[in-house]
Amino acid sequence: MRTGILKGGLGSAVIELINNSDIKDVKVKTFGYNDCFIKHGSVEEIESLIGLNAERIFEKLTY
DSSP: OOOSSTSSSSSHHHHHHHHTOOSOOOOOOOOBOSSSSOOOOOOOHHHHHTTTSHHHHHHHOOO
C-alpha cells in the first residue's frame, strides 16, 4: 500500500491505465487522503480517523 492523496494519485493512474488498455473484469479500490485539511496528529491517529488503518481497509476489501 502506498499512502497519498486520492485525486491524481497512483490509484488514479492505475484506473486510467486499465481503462486505456481495454482491460475487463478488474476491480480497483483506491485508498488515500482526501484533498482537504487534515488535523494534526500521529500517522496512526490520522489514518485511523480517516479509515486507513489495517482493520478498516480489511473491512472495505472484504465486504
